[in-house]
Amino acid sequence: MPDHQDADEPGVLRLGRRSFGPAEFALMAIVNRTPDSFFDRGATFATEAAYEAIDQAVADGADLVDIGGVKAGYGEPVSEDEELRRTVDFVAGIRERHPELVISVDTYRSGVARRVGAAGADLINDTWAGADPEIPAAAAEYGTGLVCSHVGGLTPRTDPHRMAYDDVVADVIRTTTALAERAVAAGVRRDGILIDPTHDFGKNTLQSLELTRRLDELAATGWPVLVAVSNKDFIGETLDLPPGQRGSGTLAALTVSAWLGARVFRVHDVPAAQQALDLVAVLRGAAQPAGTRRSLA
Amino acid sequence: MPIVSAAVCPHPPLLVPEIAGGAAAELDDLRAACLAAIDQLADADTLVIVGSGTTTGARYDASAGGTFGPYGAPGVQVGSGEPVLPLSLTMGAWLVNQSKAAGLPRLLITVAADETPAACLELGQELAHGNERVALLVMGDGSARRSEHSPVHLHPRAEIFDTTVAAALDLADTTTLSALDPDLATTLQAVGRAPWQVLAGATATTPLQGNLTHHTAPYGVGYFVASWT
Numbered sequence: 001m002p003d004h005q006d007a008d009e010p011g012v013l014r015l016g017r018r019s020f021g022p023a024e025f026a027l028m029a030i031v032n033r034t035p036d037s038f039f040d041r042g043a044t045f046a047t048e049a050a051y052e053a054i055d056q057a058v059a060d061g062a063d064l065v066d067i068g069g070v071k072a073g074y075g076e077p078v079s080e081d082e083e084l085r086r087t088v089d090f091v092a093g094i095r096e097r098h099p100e101l102v103i104s105v106d107t108y109r110s111g112v113a114r115r116v117g118a119a120g121a122d123l124i125n126d127t128w129a130g131a132d133p134e135i136p137a138a139a140a141e142y143g144t145g146l147v148c149s150h151v152g153g154l155t156p157r158t159d160p161h162r163m164a165y166d167d168v169v170a171d172v173i174r175t176t177t178a179l180a181e182r183a184v185a186a187g188v189r190r191d192g193i194l195i196d197p198t199h200d201f202g203k204n205t206l207q208s209l210e211l212t213r214r215l216d217e218l219a220a221t222g223w224p225v226l227v228a229v230s231n232k233d234f235i236g237e238t239l240d241l242p243p244g245q246r247g248s249g250t251l252a253a254l255t256v257s258a259w260l261g262a263r264v265f266r267v268h269d270v271p272a273a274q275q276a277l278d279l280v281a282v283l284r285g286a287a288q289p290a291g292t293r294r295s296l297a
Numbered sequence: 298m299p300i301v302s303a304a305v306c307p308h309p310p311l312l313v314p315e316i317a318g319g320a321a322a323e324l325d326d327l328r329a330a331c332l333a334a335i336d337q338l339a340d341a342d343t344l345v346i347v348g349s350g351t352t353t354g355a356r357y358d359a360s361a362g363g364t365f366g367p368y369g370a371p372g373v374q375v376g377s378g379e380p381v382l383p384l385s386l387t388m389g390a391w392l393v394n395q396s397k398a399a400g401l402p403r404l405l406i407t408v409a410a411d412e413t414p415a416a417c418l419e420l421g422q423e424l425a426h427g428n429e430r431v432a433l434l435v436m437g438d439g440s441a442r443r444s445e446h447s448p449v450h451l452h453p454r455a456e457i458f459d460t461t462v463a464a465a466l467d468l469a470d471t472t473t474l475s476a477l478d479p480d481l482a483t484t485l486q487a488v489g490r491a492p493w494q495v496l497a498g499a500t501a502t503t504p505l506q507g508n509l510t511h512h513t514a515p516y517g518v519g520y521f522v523a524s525w526t
């Protein structure tokens with residue numbers, strides 16, 4: 001896709017060969033190189049299946065893909081070597097096949113961030129909120145962007161237990177913007193940094209709902225907001241539905257987030273999200289309807 | 298006069314129906330067991346509620362504010378004024394307010410979650426001094442590492458630790474409670490250890506009859522209700 005953005009325009013997010021204006025939505029497809037992630041349960045652990053999933057995501061309209069080599073939640077330990085084995089060659093392979101695609105890697109290890117940066121990754125999705133303090137330096141070194149997350153002080157791959165916040169939104173803003181400024185200070189490109197409230201991580205369902213309801217406050221910080229709500233437990237607990245049946249709830253949370261100013265959306269189901277976001281874009285006045293013939297002839 | 302009765306209850310935020318929502322019924326039995334145990338404290342002259350906090354010996358009266366806002370239910374509060382109570386005491390006050398002991402004069406006191414056993418026992422002995430007939434409500438939870446689906450990873454010693462505590466609460470075995478290892482309790486994320494040792498200190502010289510009325514871990518966290526009379 002050609003790049004129409006003026007290089008000096010404020011609020012533009014630049015990742016890889018792509019630029020995303022402030023009113024533009026970007027879709028990030030999840031492709032896990034894990035045997036045990038909660039939603040896909042290993043569907044794309046094998047290399048060929050993973051490449052096919054990438055091709056499909058691109059065909060469906062994904063702007064970014066997010067590659068994960070370690071299940072987010074508690075599970076079998078994954079060594080750094082094993083994480084590298086699952087991600088580095090894969091990133092290089094995607095880079096070769098899809099030069100325009102923004103490649104994000106979901107990792108909390110700076111060693112992995114460096115190696116995938118060298119292999120062609122454009123964005124480091126540090127879901128565990130700077131647990132490894134060398135992550136920003138790694139992103140800076142390879143010119144990749146960085147996602148700054150909020151996990152309420154949890155250590156990687158642990159679940160929340162009675163997390164308490166005087167104001168969860170204020171805590172998220174304070175934490176993610178501090179990480180973003182720290183990243184800038186470490187040399188990460190300012191126009192490659194996103195903040196992510198990181199629903200469910202270090203939060204109970206009521207807290208994740210509150211973050212969704214007040215997402216405009218995060219957007220008002222000026223940092224581009226990434227939301228990763230797809231099929232998460234806060235949707236499941238809200239609707240009393242298991243992971244396989246949260247698609248419609250996911251779209252509702254996605255739609256509200258988009259309306260309130262989120263810009264990047266990490267999803268399992270790209271076509272469904274694309275349709276919802278296309279409609280929100282028109283409602284917000286950022287795009288025109290595809291064609292309006294009804295009652296006009 | 299010494300401690301004349303005691304109740305032991307857990308303090309998961311999930312116990313509050315406004316927080317649990319549709320899951321509230323799952324803890325109906327636990328909530329009922331807590332209230333039944335607290336009802337038995339109503340004959341005392343005064344009530345002391347002990348719960349874990351960040352420091353030892355912070356004291357509050359019945360007017361002290363507590364809120365479940367930090368867990369997502371700002372509308373559920375106890376006392377009045379600025380919220381100052383930790384979760385354990387907020388839950389204690391919330392339960393007492395629904396019980397037959399609601400009208401008793403009330404002191405709420407914290408014990409640091411990492412307090413030494415000796416200091417816990419000493420605090421307990423101090424609470425047992427005086428002329429009033431004191432009832433004790435002790436707020437504390439077992440290990441948060443009980444199962445594969447626990448909030449914190451399963452720990453192989455969690456089950457035996459909680460079973461030991463359960464037996465001690467059933468027998469009013471203050472020796473066992475006094476001997477609980479604080480480092481192990483920290484590892485197992487059993488926040489009840491310090492408050493239970495305050496209970497042990499408070500009743501060491503005037504033994505009560507123990508009765509464990511509830512012990513479950515439906516979400517991988519150990520919940521105990523006991524009634525000492």
